[in-house]
Amino acid sequence: MRGSLTRALAGALGLVTAATGLVAGAAPAVADGVVVGGSPAAIADAPWVVALSSRDRFGGTRAGQFCGGVVVAPTKVLTAAHCLGREVLGGAPWQLRDFSVIAGRAALLGQGGQEVRIADTWVNPDYDPSTNSGDLAVLTLAESLPQSYVIEVAPPGGAAENPGTAARVYGWGDTTGSGRYASSLRSAQVQVLPDAACERAYPGGFGGVSYRGDTMLCAGDPGGGRDACQGDSGGPLVAGGLLVGLVSWGSGCGEAENPGVYTRVSTVLPKRI
Incomplete structure (x- = not known):
């Protein structure tokens, strides 16, 4: 959350409170832009970027988005392990009936792209929640995305x-x-x-x-x-x-x-x- 250990806990739990009507304090942070200091990005230029979504958990205001991910194979998406924590999801990933990724769409509530259900999850067994070392998880999709969505991973020490x-x-x-x-x-x-x-x-x-x-x-x-x-x-x-x-x-x-x-x-x- 940039202020405590992780960014997602502040972001995702903030979306939970918005969806449920509960009240929570804003995370202390200083910023001055978008993705802080950024600009709009065309999905055609970054087709490998996906949004993790569960409307059941996070509501429909932002199409259920709570974390990001990246396509590294037609049925494989990488994300942060802490995005799949019980503090964020309210339970195990398989308990979210509508857990999916939104791919090929820049505007969360826009047209185009596709929403693909997540069939399985793998969390790095070396992930340490107390330090965030090894913060990586792999999502297996129920359907394949186009090969053109895939981005290559940099080699070690490249x-x-x-x-x-x-x-x-x-x-x-x-x-x-x-x-x-x-x-x-x-x-x-x-x-x-x-x-x-x-x-x-x-x-x-x-x-x-x-x-x-x-x-x-x-x-x-x-x-x-x-x-x-x-x-x-x-x-x-x-x-x-x-x-x-x-x-x-x-x-x-x-x-x-x-x-x-x-x-x-x-x-x-x-x-x-």
């Missing part, structure tokens, strides 16, 4: 992960850091940052969470103002046309001194999915 590399993050999350969510897909340009930048921002100790470069990737805007935020969890970070990260956690939204922390997909994704 150039796309090098500090200074331009990257883009995508999602339908909070546009301001105060609970105003996008209704259409947005993206923001950031850059891959050295591990040292996140090690300084998240040193751990005294119960704090520390950054781990073996399973996490540091990215953001050195000047601040561009970032992922609540509701973007599980969405893709893309560099050089390759998937390098999944939105995972951080502190605040768009704060220069607190970069975004992403799951390092190249090292966490199993070789066979």
Whole structure:
């Protein structure tokens, strides 16, 4: 949630309260844009971006969207493991009768694209909820998406992960850091940052969470103002046309001194999915 450990808990639970009429405090965050500092994104340019949806759980205002995901094979979607937690879903994933992905559609309530039911879920067994290390899950779809929707995963240690590399993050999350969510897909340009930048921002100790470069990737805007935020969890970070990260956690939204922390997909994704 960028303020506590994960972005999704603030974003998803905020959507639950909106759907049920319960009252919850806004997550403390500072931001100044969309996907914080972003702009509208055409789904034709990013067909691999999907929205995770359950209208039963999150209501129909945003077509049930609560997290993001990315297509890595016609029947496989990656997302953040914490998006499938009981705190978010209110139970096990299989208990959501309408758990699906919205693919090929930028506007959540728009036309076109398709909604595909999720037939099975796999959560990385090395995922540690207390630290968010290994924050990755694989969703198996009941029907295949077009091969053209698939994005390739960056290899371990490849150039796309090098500090200074331009990257883009995508999602339908909070546009301001105060609970105003996008209704259409947005993206923001950031850059891959050295591990040292996140090690300084998240040193751990005294119960704090520390950054781990073996399973996490540091990215953001050195000047601040561009970032992922609540509701973007599980969405893709893309560099050089390759998937390098999944939105995972951080502190605040768009704060220069607190970069975004992403799951390092190249090292966490199993070789066979």
